[in-house]
Amino acid sequence: MHRISRLSFLCLTVITASSATAKNSFEIPAMENVPGPFAITKTDIDMFSLPLQGDSRKWKITTNEFKELTVTLSDILLPKGAWIEVSDISGENSEIYNQKSLYDGSKPQIITSPINAEGVVIKLVTPGISSGNGSLILKNYSSIQMKPRAIIGANQMKQAACYESINPAFFSKSNAVVKANGASGWNIAGGPYVITNHHVAGNVGNKIHSLNYNYQYPECDKTTPLNILSIKTESVVIAGNGGDQDLAVYKVDSLAYEEAGVEKIFGTLTINSNNTKNQLIENVPVYIAQHPWGDYKRIASLHDDGGPCHTLSGYGSNTLAYNCDTDGGSSGSPVLSQDDNRVVALHRAAGAANIGVLGSYLYSFIKDLLPYSNQAETATPGEGKAMVRELKIFPYMPNPPVNLDVSDAITLSSLYENRLTNYEHYTLFRARGRVSGGDIVDVNFRFSLASPCGDISFAEAKNCRIPGNWYLNSSVLAEDNPEISTSSGWITLQISNEKGERLHNLILPFNIVKYDPFTSPFGNSNEVKQYDFTGDKTLITEQVMYHSNFGFVSLYGGQGPVNTINGGTGYTTLKVQVKNHNDGNIYIMNIRGNRKTTCTPSLRPINSITGCGSTKPASLVLDYVAEDNEELPEGTYSGILPVMATRDNKAIAPILININIKK
Numbered sequence: 071m072h073r074i075s076r077l078s079f080l081c082l083t084v085i086t087a088s089s090a091t092a093k094n095s096f097e098i099p100a101m102e103n104v105p106g107p108f109a110i111t112k113t114d115i116d117m118f119s120l121p122l123q124g125d126s127r128k129w130k131i132t133t134n135e136f137k138e139l140t141v142t143l144s145d146i147l148l149p150k151g152a153w154i155e156v157s158d159i160s161g162e163n164s165e166i167y168n169q170k171s172l173y174d175g176s177k178p179q180i181i182t183s184p185i186n187a188e189g190v191v192i193k194l195v196t197p198g199i200s201s202g203n204g205s206l207i208l209k210n211y212s213s214i215q216m217k218p219r220a221i222i223g224a225n226q227m228k229q230a231a232c233y234e235s236i237n238p239a240f241f242s243k244s245n246a247v248v249k250a251n252g253a254s255g256w257n258i259a260g261g262p263y264v265i266t267n268h269h270v271a272g273n274v275g276n277k278i279h280s281l282n283y284n285y286q287y288p289e290c291d292k293t294t295p296l297n298i299l300s301i302k303t304e305s306v307v308i309a310g311n312g313g314d315q316d317l318a319v320y321k322v323d324s325l326a327y328e329e330a331g332v333e334k335i336f337g338t339l340t341i342n343s344n345n346t347k348n349q350l351i352e353n354v355p356v357y358i359a360q361h362p363w364g365d366y367k368r369i370a371s372l373h374d375d376g377g378p379c380h381t382l383s384g385y386g387s388n389t390l391a392y393n394c395d396t397d398g399g400s401s402g403s404p405v406l407s408q409d410d411n412r413v414v415a416l417h418r419a420a421g422a423a424n425i426g427v428l429g430s431y432l433y434s435f436i437k438d439l440l441p442y443s444n445q446a447e448t449a450t451p452g453e454g455k456a457m458v459r460e461l462k463i464f465p466y467m468p469n470p471p472v473n474l475d476v477s478d479a480i481t482l483s484s485l486y487e488n489r490l491t492n493y494e495h496y497t498l499f500r501a502r503g504r505v506s507g508g509d510i511v512d513v514n515f516r517f518s519l520a521s522p523c524g525d526i527s528f529a530e531a532k533n534c535r536i537p538g539n540w541y542l543n544s545s546v547l548a549e550d551n552p553e554i555s556t557s558s559g560w561i562t563l564q565i566s567n568e569k570g571e572r573l574h575n576l577i578l579p580f581n582i583v584k585y586d587p588f589t590s591p592f593g594n595s596n597e598v599k600q601y602d603f604t605g606d607k608t609l610i611t612e613q614v615m616y617h618s619n620f621g622f623v624s625l626y627g628g629q630g631p632v633n634t635i636n637g638g639t640g641y642t643t644l645k646v647q648v649k650n651h652n653d654g655n656i657y658i659m660n661i662r663g664n665r666k667t668t669c670t671p672s673l674r675p676i677n678s679i680t681g682c683g684s685t686k687p688a689s690l691v692l693d694y695v696a697e698d699n700e701e702l703p704e705g706t707y708s709g710i711l712p713v714m715a716t717r718d719n720k721a722i723a724p725i726l727i728n729i730n731i732k733k
Contacts, residue, residue, distance in 0.1 A: 110212040117194045117206040123714050123721045124591035124625035125197040130633060130719055132159065132189035133213050138364045139190055140252055142209040143180040148172045149203040150507040152196045153556065156182050159189040161632045163460070165300060166558040166581050169323065170508025171276045177205070178276035178305075183252050183364070191633050195556075197585075224374050227395050230359060230367040232290040237371065243411050244359035244369055245452045246337045247403065249282040252364040254403040254417075255320065259338040259448040260440035262327035264303070264320040265432075266402030267418050271306045271318035279303045281322065283336050284456045286367035295366065297458040299577055301326035301560075308436060310427075314388040316418040317427050319436055325510060329502055330560040331485050335575045337452020339404055342412040343433035343444040350390055350428075351383040355408035358417060358424075362397035370395040371408065378408055382423055388431040390415040391423040412446060455572055457565075461580040463546050464628030465587050466647045466656045471520055471541035474565060476573055479535055482519075482528045483564045492529035498550065503557035503582065513557060513582065514550040518543045532568070546582060556584045583627045587647035590726055591625050591712050598724045603661075603711075605694030605731035610666065613689050619681030620717035622665055622690050622725070630663065631677040634716060638678040639671070643698075644711060648729060652705035659707060659731070660698040664691040679717055688715070694731055706732045 120127040133139055141156070148154070150173055157164035171178045182190075194206055233241035246257040248264060255266035264281060271279065283299040301323055308319035322332070355378035357371035371394070373379040379394035392405060396417060405415035405426050415426030433444050442448045459472045474480070484490050484499070491498040496518040503513040518525050522538030542563075548554060561578040585591075592598045603609045614620070624630035630644040642663040649656050664673040666689045669682040676690060690713065711727035 110210055112210045113208050114210075115208040117192065117208055118196075118204050120194075120719070121721050122196075123716065124712060124724075125585075126193050126195045126625075128191055128193040128719070129208055130159070130189065130191045131211050138183060138252055139211060139213045140181060140183045141190055141192060141211045143182070143192070143206060144209045145177050145205050145207045146172050146180065147175060147177055147205045148506075149196070149199050152194065152199055152204060153506050154180070154206070155193040155195060157191050157193070157633070159191065159633050159635065161191070164462075164581065166556070167278065167302075168504050168506050168508060168556075168558060169278060169302070169304065171278070171304070173507050176276045178278055180278045181251055181280065183280045183282075225395055226372045226374065226379070227360075227362065227368040227370045227397075229290055229292070230286045230369050231288060233369050233371075235290070239411060240357055240359070240369055240371060240406075240408075242337070242451060242454065243339065243406060244367060245284075245335075245454050246339050247359040247361070247367060248336075249280075249285040249361040249364055249367075250320070250402055251279040251281075253399050253401045254361045255281070256359075256402075256404045256413075257333065257336060257338040258319070258436070258440060258443050259340045259445075259450065260443045262322040262324050262332070263307070263440065264322055265404070265416060265436075266318050266320065267316045267416070268310045268312055268318045269316055269418075270402045271309065271320055274306050274309045276305045277303060277320075279320065281320075283332065284458065285361065297456045299330060299332075299456060299458050299579070301330060301332070308439065310435065314386055314427060314431065315435075317416055317432055317435060319439065325502060325504055326560055329562065330577050330579070331562040331575060333450050333452075334485065335453055335456055335562075335577070338448075338450045339406070339413050340446055340449045341429045341433045341444045342407060342410070342414050343430040345414065346430065347387050347390065347428055350381050350414055352381070354381040354414070355379070356381060356392050356394060356405050356414060357408055358394045358396060358400070358403050358405050360396060360400040360403035360417070363399040365399065381414070384423070385425055388428050389425050390428045391425045394424060396420060396424050410446065412449075453572055453575055455575050456577060457574040458577045458579070461544060461561075461578050462628070463580060463582040464626075465585060467628045467645065467658065469544045471543050472576075472578075474540040474542055474574070474576070476540050476565065476567075477537055479532060479568050480540060480573065481532050481566050481568075481570075483566070485562045485564065490528060492527045495525055495527060497528040499561060501559055501561050501580070503559035503580070505555050505557045511557065513546065513554070513559065513580075515561065515580075516545045516547060516550065542576075544578075554582065554584060557582045585626055587626060587629075588649070588710060590710060592724050592726060595724065598726050600726045600728060602728050602730060603692055603694075605729075609690075609692040609727070611690045611725060613687035614715045614723045615687050616715070616717060616722050617686065618717055619667075619679045619686050620688065620715050620722055621677040621679045622663075622713045622715055623677050625712040625714055629711060630713075631675070634677045634679045635675070636678070637680050638675040640675065641673070641693075642675040642677065644676075644692075646709050646711050646729060648707040648709035648731075650703065650705035650707055653703070657702055657707070659702065659709065659729070660695075661711070661729075662693040662695055662698070665689070666691045676713070690715075690725060692727065696733075699733070702733055704733050706730070
């Protein structure tokens with residue numbers, strides 16, 4: 071069992087608690103499972119005051135020594151047509167924020183913890199909007215150092231996936247446990263709500279916080295997690311005031327909860343409100359599914375003696391003690407009975423023992439909102455088998471196929487009726503997406519299956535009996551979406567075998583970014599340096615001078631890297647939408663790009679900021695290579711490539727490449 075350090079928020083001083091060995095009853099003060107040691111950096115940056123980089127303003131934060139980077143945004147009021155995008159440094163993992171509360175004057179708080187982030191980029195996109203029409207303050211960012219706290223005895227926590235064979239019932243119930251705002255929480259039966267602690271969620275109000283489902287290793291051994299579903303909360307609707315009232319209820323983003331199939335796939339839990347404190351203190355076996363340190367999910371069900379961990383006597387009438395292992399970040403976890411898998415306590419803190427809010431006391435706070443959350447039959451088991459693959463849709467850009475990880479005949483269906491329409495070689499899926507301003511609209515996706523039998527629709531899949539790999543192709547076409555705009559949402563498809571057994575619940579979070587790839591994002595600015603690129607020879611721009619090393623980034627999504635990096639070798643493959651003037655169609659042209667300096671090596675990827683020497687000039691280098699574009703038909707192609715020289719959140723020099731290449 072872990073011994074938790076006490077942390078004073080006022081002076082940021084760590085005081086170590088007693089190291090006495092755990093016994094069966096305790097009457098010492100409890101201490102919250104607050105993350106620590108940690109660092110908080112106050113920024114108070116008005117994002118609307120930053121210089122434009124094309125049609126957006128952005129701020130990059132990096133950290134090398136800490137993990138679990140968390141950013142707080144406040145005083146948010148966006149003009150309609152604007153949105154916020156949060157991504158990791160690579161730009162591979164990104165999320166669009168366009169909830170209605172960001173536009174209606176309620177000025178919610180956003181706390182975001184991007185997945186796998188050693189750094190984060192906050193991007194405020196304001197196409198054609200002046201800086202005086204909104205508010206967005208980058209309040210602060212924080213990070214925690216991943217160091218285990220002192221352990222009394224041995225750590226009995228195991229990776230959640232190990233329990234698929236150890237105890238399938240415990241594993242199934244653990245699917246409902248979510249990484250919540252860097253700590254832990256769980257789905258409660260009765261609607262789109264997640265239970266956690268007050269010291270995790272804060273007071274009642276509009277709060278858009280991060281929820282990460284399936285944040286766990288897929289196997290018992292530590293392999294890379296692939297199927298993490300990230301969604302958001304809308305608000306905190308119930309909150310206690312700490313101590314034995316250290317509880318809070320999040321309302322989950324309703325669109326995500328429904329479209330991503332959260333209840334059906336991950337399930338819900340119910341509370342045991344019948345048992346009194348006295349009925350629960352006599353060594354009742356319990357277990358805890360949790361996210362210690364906000365890390366990948368673990369389950370603790372054993373004590374050091376090899377038997378089940380269990381409840382303990384002591385503490386007040388509304389608090390339950392137990393000897394299951396927890397750690398910082400486990401706050402908000404459900405403490406479940408090993409007998410009936412119902413929640414007997416909400417874990418909140420630890421001293422010499424771990425303690426939680428008693429289940430019956432917790433229920434008394436939420437029963438008006440969720441009256442049936444204490445009835446065992448209202449719990450949803452949850453199918454599990456989540457497969458999560460993000461779709462990023464940019465104008466005219468093809469989407470990479472999704473490997474369905476199946477090799478035999480399959481059927482595909484939707485969670486909801488009347489979403490699928492099958493045609494000869496494709497299936498039209500009617501998705502629900504959120505646009506800037508928070509409105510919900512229909513978005514039509516074309517899906518086809520690249521199967522051993524060729525490209526087929528969902529309806530034809532059941533007739534394909536040839537063994538082989540299956541892939542899902544997707545596209546969003548203007549002819550199916552005449553009023554398409556930037557939007558985000560989720561699609562869930564059920565993949566089953568011939569016997570009707572579920573193989574995967576495929577969740578496809580999607581971000582659709584709309585822009586005109588043939589119109590410059592710089593407008594008529596005289597500060598833009600323009601170059602003509604004909605492809606018959608290497609284009610090397612004039613040297614850009616700056617007092618520090620910098621890189622070049624793409625301003626249009628999908629064309630190239632959008633953030634700078636350290637290091638890097640080789641070249642960048644830029645993908646540019648170009649028009650063929652022979653047939654009038656639009657194609658994607660591959661162009662090799664480098665950043666050229668006086669260093670060794672002189673050529674690096676365009677977004678590298680690695681350099682040398684006291685002077686820091688650099689040029690953008692572009693090459694058209696015929697072998698990279700063998701599929702392009704003959705013709706004369708035109709298009710544009712807008713880039714920005716940038717470093718340390720500063721826009722240094724805008725550059726526009728005008729492409730005119732004959733093949």
